Amino acid sequence: MTTVGDIRKLLDGWYPPRLAEEWDRPGLTCGDPGSRVTTIACALEATDEVVEAAVTAGTQMLVVHHPLLLRGVSSVAADTTKGRIVHRLIRAGVALMSAHTNADAAIGGVNDVLAELLGVRPEAPLEPSPAATDPAEGIGRVGLLDRPMTLRQFTDRVAERLPVTVWGVRAAGDPQSMIRRVALCSGAGDSLLDAAAASGADVYLTSDLRHHPADESLRAGGPALVDTAHWASESPWCAVVADRLAAATGLETVVIAVRTDPWTIGVHPRP
Ligand SMILES: [Zn+2]
Structure with a gap:
């Protein structure tokens, strides 16, 4: 059986936490290290859409680059942007882990x-x-x-x-x-x-x-x-992590196909 804690150990081995910048907060954001994992999702960041896709794909762990909770937090109430995501993850039994500046x-x-x-x-x-x-x-x-x-x-x-x-x-x-x-x-x-x-x-x-x-x-x-x-310079990493995790654990991994680049329009008039 592979657990959330086993995946955390693998990721910490590849992307050692000692390499993280002082201001950074990578690691396990939520989830029980003792819980079983059979399918892992990878994405650049945990947005509502990404988390929904990870839940729909039947995964038990979501591995991202950008930590969801980076600065001091005093509430994860479900009516806040990030609290809503934390609640969705915990209710669906999906652990969230990030590897940021250490990665x-x-x-x-x-x-x-x-x-x-x-x-x-x-x-x-x-x-x-x-x-x-x-x-x-x-x-x-x-x-x-x-x-x-x-x-x-x-x-x-x-x-x-x-x-x-x-x-x-x-x-x-x-x-x-x-x-x-x-x-x-x-x-x-x-x-x-x-x-x-x-x-x-x-x-x-x-x-x-x-x-x-x-x-x-x-x-x-x-x-x-x-x-x-x-988004473009960092998201290619997601597929590499997914492949590494699949090779190391034999588990199924999926790259969440949600584009989290916030920009939606680019206009290029000829100068
Ligand atoms: Zn970034």
Whole structure:
């Protein structure tokens, strides 16, 4: 019999909690470690729709990237947005576990999945983790692209290989500049713009870039920038976790096919 506690142990082994940022709260959000699990669902985050799909699929555990309860909580009353989800999960007997910045920093985690998808061979993390026991552990990755290409071609590759979103992928810099060395950080990575510049990368790929930090980095001679939807840079990890769990336990795993990218319209008038 496989329990919630067994799955937690596997996930903590692959994505060690020591690698989580201090502000982060990954781990088991709700669920009984002693409960039996026969089917596991994976998704980027536990929204109402995702939880409904996990319940409908007959799963007993939902594994996500973004913790449902990150900041201090004083109520999980069922008439609050998050409390409603907690109640639905507990009533349906579905445990919820997250692996967040610990999964970003771990070897084989979210950043390695992103690098592999884009044809980047990781050499080092963009920012080493202070809790690392292996120099490859840390946030972001820097490495060589499988073949040199222009920024325009690299941006096309990113758009082709990441899950499609309504506003696509945007890049900043000379479209004809050559890209050999890539720095990347899944999810919101504008705090690592300086690290990306210092890494000597030709391009920095991340999500949620804002005008001022992006503009200032470019004008200071930093790398070209590729900005993707947050959901697009992280969600490819879900299928990898599902496969790993299936291989390790022999249990059935499902990737919840609900798109949790909040953006629903992208308008692209010709400039
Ligand atoms: Zn994220």
